[in-house]
Amino acid sequence: MIDTKAEILIVDDELVICKSCEKIFKRSGHNTTYATGGVEALNILETREFDVVFTDLKMMDMGGMEVLRTVRQKYPDTLVVIITGYATIASAVETMRYGAFDYLPKPFTPAELIAVLNKALEKRKIIKITSNKYNYCHETGFEGLIGRSKEMCEVYDMIRKVGETDSTVLIIGESGTGKDLTAKAIHNVSKRKNEKYIPIDVSTLSSGILESELFGHVKGAFTGAYTSKEGLFEAADKGTVFLDEIGNLPLETQSRLLRVLQQKEIIPVGSTDVKKVDVRLIFATNSDLKQLVMSNKFREDLYYRINVFPIKLPPLRVRREDIPDLALHFLRHYCVLSERVVPEMDVEAMEILMNFHWPGNVRELEHTMERLTILSDGPVITPAHVSAAIYKADAPMKSAPRTVEELKQIKKQMRDYSIQEIEKMFIIDALMRNNWNISQAAREVNMQRPNFQALMKKYGIKKPVTGV
Ligand SMILES: Nc1ncnc2c1ncn2[C@@H]1O[C@H](COP(=O)(O)OP(=O)(O)OP(=O)(O)O)[C@@H](O)[C@H]1O
Ligand SMILES: [Mg+2]
Structure with missing residues (x-):
C-alpha cells in the first residue's frame, strides 16, 4: 500500500549525486526535486510538502544536520534520510538521535537507495494515518461504529440505505467485528428509531425457553406457566428485534420464525390465537448459514427469507487503517472510566497494534486497550507496554497464564519483554477475569491473598473507579 507517487527532495552540493538520485527515483515514478545547498533546500521545503528528504551531511553553506533539525521542527511528518560520504558510525548515531529516519553511506547502489525510500514510504503511510490521532469517534465513524476505511464506509452506506427501508437484514461477520453495533445502528437510522430495540442472543437459551421468550405463552402452556406472558415480538411492536447467533436456532423454532417473516404474525406457545406483529427483524451470524x-x-426457506439484505462486516485485519482510530477511542474511553490522564501513543507502539492480526477483531483490540490503560504508568504508551498487553497471542501458550507455574514458563520464553510488564499483566488479567475480586483472583492463580495484594501494590494496580 505504498503511495505510488512520492514527493522527494534531494539535497547535495555535488550536482552529479542530485542528478543520479533524481534519475533513479524518477524511474520508479516518483516526483523528485533537488537542491545543491541547505539554504536552497529550506526555501523549497517552504513551498510544498515532501514525503522524504535525502540530504548530504557535509555541505558548504549549511550542513545536513541543520536541514534535519529544521525539517523535524517545521515539518515533523516529513522523513529525513542522511546520505554522506563521511560515513562513520558516530555520525550515523548522531543523526538518528536527532530524528533522521535512516542513514545511507556513499557510495550506494540504486537498489539500496530505493530500498531506503520504500522503507521510508511505509513509515510515512503509518504517520499519515496516526497523525489524525486527535479526531475521536464522532468524526471518524458512524452511529457508534468507528473506522473510516473504505470497507467500513461501504458498511455505513449499506446501513444508511437499508435503514430507510423495512427490509430484513442479515449481518455476517467474525466474532468481535461489530455485529451488535451494526444492528443497533440500523435501528437508530430507521423510522423505528423511537420505538423499542430488543436484542436477543438465541444461542444462550434452550429451545423451549426461547420460544416462550420470543412468542410468549398462555397460562398452563407448560409446567410452571402459571400466568400468560407476552413474548418479545409483541413487546417490540413497531420496533426492531435483533436475533443474534441465528445459526444456533433450533429447527422447531425456525418454522415459527418463518411465520413471523412471512405473515407478520405469531402464535404464543400453548395458544391457537394468531396475533399480528409489526417488527423489523435483523439477524446476525458468524457461521456459514449456507x-x-x-x-x-437450517431451513432453506428461512435462509432465503432472512438473506434479503446481507451486510458483511470485514475482519479488522483487512482494514488495519482503522486500528489507530479504534485504539485511541478505547484508550480514551477506559482512561475516562478509571479517571486517568489519557497517555500519548508512541508511533512505534501504534505500529505494533497495526501489524497484529487480531483474531478476536475489534473486541480483542478493545480488551487490549483496556489492559494498556491499566498497564501504562507514564504519559506515553511505549512498544514495550503494547508487547506486554498482547503478549498472549504471541506466546506459545496462546492464552494468558493462569497459574504461577505458567507465568514462570512464559517469563522464560519471553525474554524480550520486561518481566515486570508480564508480571503486572498477569495480575491485571487475573483481576479482570474475576471482576476485580481480589480473593477470587488470588485463588484462581493459586496465590496467597497477601502475596497477590503485595504485587498489586508493587505495580500500583487499583480497581478502576467506575468498574471495568
Ligand atoms: N467499528 C467499531 N467501532 C467501535 N467499537 C466497535 C466496533 N466494532 C466492534 N466494536 C466493539 O467491539 C466489541 C464487540 O463488538 P460486537 O459485540 O458488536 O461484535 P460482534 O460481531 O457482535 O461479536 P460476537 O460475534 O462475538 O457477538 C463491542 O464492545 C463493540 O462496542
Ligand atoms: Mg454479537
Whole structure:
C-alpha cells in the first residue's frame, strides 16, 4: 500500500549525486526535486510538502544536520534520510538521535537507495494515518461504529440505505467485528428509531425457553406457566428485534420464525390465537448459514427469507487503517472510566497494534486497550507496554497464564519483554477475569491473598473507579 507517487527532495552540493538520485527515483515514478545547498533546500521545503528528504551531511553553506533539525521542527511528518560520504558510525548515531529516519553511506547502489525510500514510504503511510490521532469517534465513524476505511464506509452506506427501508437484514461477520453495533445502528437510522430495540442472543437459551421468550405463552402452556406472558415480538411492536447467533436456532423454532417473516404474525406457545406483529427483524451470524442449510441444520426457506439484505462486516485485519482510530477511542474511553490522564501513543507502539492480526477483531483490540490503560504508568504508551498487553497471542501458550507455574514458563520464553510488564499483566488479567475480586483472583492463580495484594501494590494496580 505504498503511495505510488512520492514527493522527494534531494539535497547535495555535488550536482552529479542530485542528478543520479533524481534519475533513479524518477524511474520508479516518483516526483523528485533537488537542491545543491541547505539554504536552497529550506526555501523549497517552504513551498510544498515532501514525503522524504535525502540530504548530504557535509555541505558548504549549511550542513545536513541543520536541514534535519529544521525539517523535524517545521515539518515533523516529513522523513529525513542522511546520505554522506563521511560515513562513520558516530555520525550515523548522531543523526538518528536527532530524528533522521535512516542513514545511507556513499557510495550506494540504486537498489539500496530505493530500498531506503520504500522503507521510508511505509513509515510515512503509518504517520499519515496516526497523525489524525486527535479526531475521536464522532468524526471518524458512524452511529457508534468507528473506522473510516473504505470497507467500513461501504458498511455505513449499506446501513444508511437499508435503514430507510423495512427490509430484513442479515449481518455476517467474525466474532468481535461489530455485529451488535451494526444492528443497533440500523435501528437508530430507521423510522423505528423511537420505538423499542430488543436484542436477543438465541444461542444462550434452550429451545423451549426461547420460544416462550420470543412468542410468549398462555397460562398452563407448560409446567410452571402459571400466568400468560407476552413474548418479545409483541413487546417490540413497531420496533426492531435483533436475533443474534441465528445459526444456533433450533429447527422447531425456525418454522415459527418463518411465520413471523412471512405473515407478520405469531402464535404464543400453548395458544391457537394468531396475533399480528409489526417488527423489523435483523439477524446476525458468524457461521456459514449456507453450509448449515446443506447439512440440514437450517431451513432453506428461512435462509432465503432472512438473506434479503446481507451486510458483511470485514475482519479488522483487512482494514488495519482503522486500528489507530479504534485504539485511541478505547484508550480514551477506559482512561475516562478509571479517571486517568489519557497517555500519548508512541508511533512505534501504534505500529505494533497495526501489524497484529487480531483474531478476536475489534473486541480483542478493545480488551487490549483496556489492559494498556491499566498497564501504562507514564504519559506515553511505549512498544514495550503494547508487547506486554498482547503478549498472549504471541506466546506459545496462546492464552494468558493462569497459574504461577505458567507465568514462570512464559517469563522464560519471553525474554524480550520486561518481566515486570508480564508480571503486572498477569495480575491485571487475573483481576479482570474475576471482576476485580481480589480473593477470587488470588485463588484462581493459586496465590496467597497477601502475596497477590503485595504485587498489586508493587505495580500500583487499583480497581478502576467506575468498574471495568
Ligand atoms: N467499528 C467499531 N467501532 C467501535 N467499537 C466497535 C466496533 N466494532 C466492534 N466494536 C466493539 O467491539 C466489541 C464487540 O463488538 P460486537 O459485540 O458488536 O461484535 P460482534 O460481531 O457482535 O461479536 P460476537 O460475534 O462475538 O457477538 C463491542 O464492545 C463493540 O462496542
Ligand atoms: Mg454479537
